[in-house]
Amino acid sequence: MSSDEKPVAVPRSLAEDLRARDDASLTALLRSRPDLITPVPADLTQLATRAGTRASVVRALERLDRFALQTAEALAVAPDPAAYGELLGLMAGDEGDGAVAAALPRALATLREQALVWGDDDRLRLVRTARELLAPSAQHPSPTGLGPTVQEATAGMSPGRIQEIVTAAGLPSTHDSVSAAAALTALFTDRKRMAALLADLPEDSLEVLDRLVWGPPYGQVTADPAPRLRRLLDRGLLLPTAPGTVVLPREVALHLRAGRAHRAPEPLPPAVESAAAHSAQVVDATAAGQAYTALATVEELLKDWDEGGPNVLRAGGLSVRDLKRAAVALDVAEPVAAFWIELAYAAGLLASDGDVDERYAATPAYDEWRERPAAERWALLAQAWLAATRTPGVAGGRDAKDRVLSALGPGLDRSAAPEVRHRVLALLAGLPEGTAPVAESVLARLRWERPLRGAQRDHEHDLRERLARWTLSEAELLGVTGRGALSAHGRALLGAPPAPEPARAPEPTGPGDKLPVHHHRGTEVPQAAQAAQAAPTAPTARAAAAVPLSGAGRAAAAEAAARLLAPLLPEPLDHVLLQADLTAVAPGPLRRPLADTLGVLADVESKGGATVYRFTPASVRRALDAGRTAADLHDFLGRHSRTPVPQPLAYLIDDVARRHGHLRVGAASAYVRCDDDALLNEILADKRSAGLRLRRLAPTVLATPADPAALLEGLRAMGYAPAAESAEGDVLIARADSHRTPPRTAPAPVPDGPPLPDATLLSAAVRAIRAGDLASTAPRKPSATATADGELPRTTAAETLATMQAAVLTGETLWIGYVNAEGTAGQHVIAPIRVEGGFVTAYDHTADEVRTYPLHRITGVAELEADAG
Numbered sequence: 001m002s003s004d005e006k007p008v009a010v011p012r013s014l015a016e017d018l019r020a021r022d023d024a025s026l027t028a029l030l031r032s033r034p035d036l037i038t039p040v041p042a043d044l045t046q047l048a049t050r051a052g053t054r055a056s057v058v059r060a061l062e063r064l065d066r067f068a069l070q071t072a073e074a075l076a077v078a079p080d081p082a083a084y085g086e087l088l089g090l091m092a093g094d095e096g097d098g099a100v101a102a103a104l105p106r107a108l109a110t111l112r113e114q115a116l117v118w119g120d121d122d123r124l125r126l127v128r129t130a131r132e133l134l135a136p137s138a139q140h141p142s143p144t145g146l147g148p149t150v151q152e153a154t155a156g157m158s159p160g161r162i163q164e165i166v167t168a169a170g171l172p173s174t175h176d177s178v179s180a181a182a183a184l185t186a187l188f189t190d191r192k193r194m195a196a197l198l199a200d201l202p203e204d205s206l207e208v209l210d211r212l213v214w215g216p217p218y219g220q221v222t223a224d225p226a227p228r229l230r231r232l233l234d235r236g237l238l239l240p241t242a243p244g245t246v247v248l249p250r251e252v253a254l255h256l257r258a259g260r261a262h263r264a265p266e267p268l269p270p271a272v273e274s275a276a277a278h279s280a281q282v283v284d285a286t287a288a289g290q291a292y293t294a295l296a297t298v299e300e301l302l303k304d305w306d307e308g309g310p311n312v313l314r315a316g317g318l319s320v321r322d323l324k325r326a327a328v329a330l331d332v333a334e335p336v337a338a339f340w341i342e343l344a345y346a347a348g349l350l351a352s353d354g355d356v357d358e359r360y361a362a363t364p365a366y367d368e369w370r371e372r373p374a375a376e377r378w379a380l381l382a383q384a385w386l387a388a389t390r391t392p393g394v395a396g397g398r399d400a401k402d403r404v405l406s407a408l409g410p411g412l413d414r415s416a417a418p419e420v421r422h423r424v425l426a427l428l429a430g431l432p433e434g435t436a437p438v439a440e441s442v443l444a445r446l447r448w449e450r451p452l453r454g455a456q457r458d459h460e461h462d463l464r465e466r467l468a469r470w471t472l473s474e475a476e477l478l479g480v481t482g483r484g485a486l487s488a489h490g491r492a493l494l495g496a497p498p499a500p501e502p503a504r505a506p507e508p509t510g511p512g513d514k515l516p517v518h519h520h521r522g523t524e525v526p527q528a529a530q531a532a533q534a535a536p537t538a539p540t541a542r543a544a545a546a547v548p549l550s551g552a553g554r555a556a557a558a559e560a561a562a563r564l565l566a567p568l569l570p571e572p573l574d575h576v577l578l579q580a581d582l583t584a585v586a587p588g589p590l591r592r593p594l595a596d597t598l599g600v601l602a603d604v605e606s607k608g609g610a611t612v613y614r615f616t617p618a619s620v621r622r623a624l625d626a627g628r629t630a631a632d633l634h635d636f637l638g639r640h641s642r643t644p645v646p647q648p649l650a651y652l653i654d655d656v657a658r659r660h661g662h663l664r665v666g667a668a669s670a671y672v673r674c675d676d677d678a679l680l681n682e683i684l685a686d687k688r689s690a691g692l693r694l695r696r697l698a699p700t701v702l703a704t705p706a707d708p709a710a711l712l713e714g715l716r717a718m719g720y721a722p723a724a725e726s727a728e729g730d731v732l733i734a735r736a737d738s739h740r741t742p743p744r745t746a747p748a749p750v751p752d753g754p755p756l757p758d759a760t761l762l763s764a765a766v767r768a769i770r771a772g773d774l775a776s777t778a779p780r781k782p783s784a785t786a787t788a789d790g791e792l793p794r795t796t797a798a799e800t801l802a803t804m805q806a807a808v809l810t811g812e813t814l815w816i817g818y819v820n821a822e823g824t825a826g827q828h829v830i831a832p833i834r835v836e837g838g839f840v841t842a843y844d845h846t847a848d849e850v851r852t853y854p855l856h857r858i859t860g861v862a863e864l865e866a867d868a869g
Contacts, residue, residue: 145215288568291479317409348746436484792817793860
């Protein structure tokens with residue numbers, strides 16, 4: 001060290017360690033632990049205190065990857081403080097492990113970045129709360145399987161018993177228990193002497209140690225232990241902790257483990273294995289076909305609920321019976337139907353109407369969505385799916401109170417869902433283009449990246465694995481993936497970088513690699529070059545797609561995805577093929593006006609690559625009720641059919657039109673009027689009309705207590721074609737207007753903890769913390785008005801004014817206490833510029849700007865040391 005260099009101060013606390021960090025390091029800390037800035041800490045001491053609270057530390061530990069968590073667990077059983085070499089020995093063992101040694105600096109940097117570890121490499125300290133959580137105890141065993149140290153295990157032992165153990169171990173007796181425990185510790189940590197001690201033990205005693213070495217380290221003994229146990233107890237290789245209970249000391253276990261804290265350190269994440277490889281064109285075409293199917297499915301669902309869908313349960317949600325009906329209508333399984341229903345709800349296309357008899361129906365946003373191009377409609381659905389916390393996969397299960405969870409009902413939110421979806425898709429984005437992963441390898445990777453701890457570990461692992469499996473299947477349903485591989489438009493939607501080049505481009509070898517129009521599974525081609533997959537990167541180098549996009553990033557990603565998908569979707573057609581069996585075949589998607597009109601005029605009979613519509617008397621009457629005339633229908637079919645209008649279809653339209661409106665139904669409660677009294681006589685004579693309770697009011701009028709709608713349905717069931725009329729006698733036209741809810745917003749995702757702060761907020765928070773720390777740590781000149789640390793200065797108004805005026809002349813920096821308009825007290829470091837009119841104008845070092853303060857709000861003032869600025 002040169003004479004002009006100052007020695008680097010060793011931090012004595014986490015606050016001092018944070019104070020020595022630069023702004024980039026503080027920003028990284030706040031980004032990785034956003035709970036620390038809610039609200040923004042007043043200074044670095046408060047930030048350090050908050051970073052050491054139990055709730056915050058638990059949350060930080062739960063977000064570590066497996067190797068970083070193993071490193072923290074090793075530090076929890078290491079001396080406090082520990083040198084880097086000691087930590088490396090615990091992680092790599094006596095024989096060393098190159099992979100562990102190479103990965104340890106990265107894991108330690110992660111712990112430092114998150115303020116779980118502080119100090120330099122010679123004095124590494126785990127935050128006290130983290131040590132308490134991870135250190136072994138009888139109530140909370142360590143994940144390492146290690147027990148207490150000799151010093152901890154002998155703390156309550158009688159001095160005579162400790163001396164007996166020291167003597168039996170071949171050590172000279174000592175004058176007190178502390179030195180005796182230290183002598184045993186020195187023996188057990190000396191590899192050569194420890195090896196000699198173990199060499200004198202018979203095989204059956206060594207077997208006992210082998211059973212305890214990897215944990216749990218506790219065992220049960222009787223009041224009169226067997227000889228194999230007595231030998232171990234006499235030498236301190238097993239120490240009593242309670243009557244009938246013994247423990248293997250930590251130092252003994254580490255010797256038997258060759259210095260390792262963990263049986264199997266995992267420095268590298270498991271690779272995501274390839275299940276099959278396809279050409280990029282096959283993947284994109286398959287995904288595009290399924291994307292089109294997804295749009296058609298959502299439209300079919302909401303069209304089925306156009307005039308009001310099923311009722312909302314009293315507790316909220318969809319009944320099991322209504323879910324089954326939706327599944328039958330969509331021709332899918334019930335879990336898949338729940339997915340489509342929840343997807344429409346998450347996209348804001350579906351909601352409850354809020355009426356007294358509350359029902360589900362499409363929202364006004366659905367009509368706007370239908371008018372968009374197909375690719376944009378898909379991007380909106382896919383974005384809603386990515387961000388949604390509602391999880392349709394749990395529908396049908398039971399909550400903590402054993403109540404059934406229903407689709408569209410409460411209790412379906414799982415805050416981890418968006419993160420798991422993004423991470424699964426990011427792992428797919430890291431594979432070569434057109435490569436589908438092995439699902440189990442994806443789950444193994446997720447388990448490595450988030451090895452949860454505590455009592456909820458098994459439950460949370462099960463949930464995250466189910467979320468990952470649902471993500472893979474839902475992404476295929478939605479068209480984000482094709483044949484299990486991430487598509488180009490799916491990659492763009494994720495905001496992922498371009499796919500890595502595969503080691504060898506796979507060639508299509510089977511019928512499964514033909515370019516499809518609609519989603520189907522084909523023959524998968526095994527990847528021949530699986531070994532050439534790129535090595536997995538550390539979590540700190542994850543793709544940007546692992547982090548959900550926000551704001552402008554989402555909009556740009558959706559636009560890019562829509563742009564890539566649009567050329568792959570089939571072009572809407574303006575024609576159909578009419579057939580003599582009263583059907584029409586649409587060989588592809590139809591343009592919106594044609595599809596809407598045809599949907600009223602005919603019923604969908606089958607779907608697939610081509611949609612088949614069937615014309616029936618009821619469907620033709622539906623079109624006539626909507627205000628169309630027979631001439632309109634003939635003209636419509638003639639213009640949009642590539643084949644001549646078949647004679648049976650023309651006869652059907654004319655026949656229904658001839659009878660349509662011959663009868664008139666109105667409210668009497670309801671009545672029927674007709675110029676042909678013979679027809680009314682026929683109706684009265686028909687036994688099927690008995691339920692309508694019709695009676696004649698006039699030769700051309702019949703009346704009934706039934707409502708008009710029931711009368712219409714009854715007459716139509718008898719084979720007639722009545723038309724409804726208004727109170728003025730005009731024919732009512734039943735337009736295809738749909739029931740819509742009032743304007744509704746899409747459900748807001750339930751966040752998993754505090755929201756991730758953006759760069760602007762992080763920058764402002766760091767400036768505020770630095771400013772507050774400057775005010776709280778700036779050295780003051782000793783004075784009669786000096787206050788205790790942490791208290792605001794107190795001076796009289798006259799003293800405050802005099803000190804301010806003097807500082808203007810001398811250019812000194814002052815420390816002031818200030819109460820703002822909301823009554824909140826704070827402290828500032830200022831350089832006064834001008835004092836007049838009851839105000840002081842000064843440069844505020846804490847805010848890094850010039851401000852004006854009313855003198856009456858300043859509680860006091862103190863001068864700073866000359867070099868405090």
